[in-house]
Amino acid sequence: MYIKVSIVKYTLNKGGGHITTRKDVARLAGVSEATVSRVFNNIGPIREHTKQAVIKAAAELQYTPNALAQNFVRRRSGNLGVILPLLPKVHLFSKYYFAEILSGIGQAANERGYDLLLMFASIEGNLDYLRLFHARKVDALILLGRRDIPEDRASISALLEDKHPICLIGQRFAGLLADSVDADHITGSYEMVRHLVRSGHRRIAFINGPLEYSNSEDRLAGYRAALLDHDITFDASLIFEGNFSRKSGYELAHTIAGIHEHIDAVFASNDRMAIGLIQGLNELGISYEDLTVVGYDNADIAQFCNPPLTTVEVPLFEMGQLATNKLLDRMSGKLIGDPFEEKLPTRLIIRSTNI
């Protein structure tokens, strides 16, 4: 009779497989459930003899604590949420950009026992971040590639208000004091422009990205600072705007070609635009020997194109790592105080031989 009841119970679990629980281990080891718990959580004083008995019983039964129950009772998911823009539509950054950052996040999270919960948000931002916390789906959140639009601003603002641990990577929202990690694009651009000036260029056009991304502002600031430091007058007519896509660089070729005799170089804010521009200029009969073009990001393509592109390396992997570690520090209480705004150093990569 008892056996039958038992069988019925077991078969209730789909697949017919019995879920081994703490109770089973306790019974086999001849101890209480609490003791099993203690062994698995390494808590309190336990006699070595007892501990081994539990470990042996657990091994025998192939017991693994149910993470669902653990998370539930601990009231934490163990998940680090990562919001990515819906990639297929993204032209903003290359997929390389996200893959690198994500790797950094993944490595750091893994080291600290957190899992990565990946969420794709349409770029319009219809995802209610706050709900993720309310539902306890994530313990902390990293936001990537969000645009500075009212909806997102409101969502992020709500998160900050409730003091949920979040971190932005590669962007900031003016007026919103949030933890963030970025590369030092001001210095990155500064060094690039300085390099151009030192190698004899004085009239340097600048293809910026949309100003609704904070890093566009930063690059512009670096550009201007470098000119200023070398006594070159800033000329607004040399500033152009693309949208980070190769196409937008390509389409600017006509404009650039029109003034190419009045400029020495073009600094594009990312490699894709630089490559598009070079291609466009080529078709218009302007080779890279006539006009220096440099990029930014050190994307994969930068080294394979013709000529290899001088660019600025951005430590994407490290940015992901740092953001994760600081965020988890924040959660554990190891890090307190005002929001941080980390800026990792960039590195100038000189490839073309003609500059």
Added chain:
Amino acid sequence: MYIKVSIVKYTLNKGGGHITTRKDVARLAGVSEATVSRVFNNIGPIREHTKQAVIKAAAELQYTPNALAQNFVRRRSGNLGVILPLLPKVHLFSKYYFAEILSGIGQAANERGYDLLLMFASIEGNLDYLRLFHARKVDALILLGRRDIPEDRASISALLEDKHPICLIGQRFAGLLADSVDADHITGSYEMVRHLVRSGHRRIAFINGPLEYSNSEDRLAGYRAALLDHDITFDASLIFEGNFSRKSGYELAHTIAGIHEHIDAVFASNDRMAIGLIQGLNELGISYEDLTVVGYDNADIAQFCNPPLTTVEVPLFEMGQLATNKLLDRMSGKLIGDPFEEKLPTRLIIRSTNI
């Protein structure tokens, strides 16, 4: 007195914020907890009046069901696990490859109410997949970029034995009958070689990837079939092996250069190797006008290099989508029976004008 107890309880929750539960909503709406549950799960007959009262109370309290509790009691995590190789070390495929597939997975999973749990496994495979299921961390698993080595074979075999829902993308393990999704590389390669033959090439060298990846076998099969159908004798001395990296293509340039007068074209199994080869050949004074080089994958770089590369498009995004949908169908019982081995069609992309 009662109030004081209440306050104490609330303050127990870290951060001082009270967690709104079903009980709170029930009390405010003047119904039982079960009724609240019913409203949120859309279960059973409920009077419209009651329903609205619950919805109103929930809104007022900003109630969101605790996903942790839900998952626990439902005994499912709601997570779709995705195993990625530790990207920084990966040369095998480009990051583009994974980003695309991941997007497809993410989109499909999202549509069906599943979250993506991302896990990076070192390529040596020290991750115990089985434990993920035992711990109930994931309900299903998608495996990407695993190598055919004993450890992984054993792990995957154990998963299949216990009938856990898993799906491989872009690979298969001979002898292991697992659900899998891939592109039809046999036809893809066949069509590329046929194209080369039809445009006048007859002696076509083939740079394959390591044969421990099933898609290498497939491409070779397509290559051979195309030759056969056009009465060209297969010549094993025209087969080379790279490791999918640009460098390996570059390093093969010397070898290819040595025989370039005896061949008309080189078919590389991916774009990166093709580009490396082109670069190497260039340095040896062999231009693409002397020797046709084509690639595979239609990676980003394929269209930017010089000359733009003729290649084969692989529907990565769709592969991710399909794998996810079939996997979730399998779980829900909508799909039963033998393991599927889906092969999505590829598409020849002709870019270079000289072939």
Added chain:
DNA sequence: TACTTTTATGTACACGCGTACATTTTACGT
């Protein structure tokens, strides 16, 4: 030995939800 302190283990409950089952209310037919 008898008492106290420390160490080791057991007991019991809460976490927030889904849901089987019991109960109450409403609708319907006569």
Added chain:
DNA sequence: ACGTAAAATGTACGCGTGTACATAAAAGTA
């Protein structure tokens, strides 16, 4: 008006774990 079926709602419990508290065993002390 009454009985019965259907609809609506409530009651009660279990899911598997962490852990506060109670208890038992061991170690120390006088």
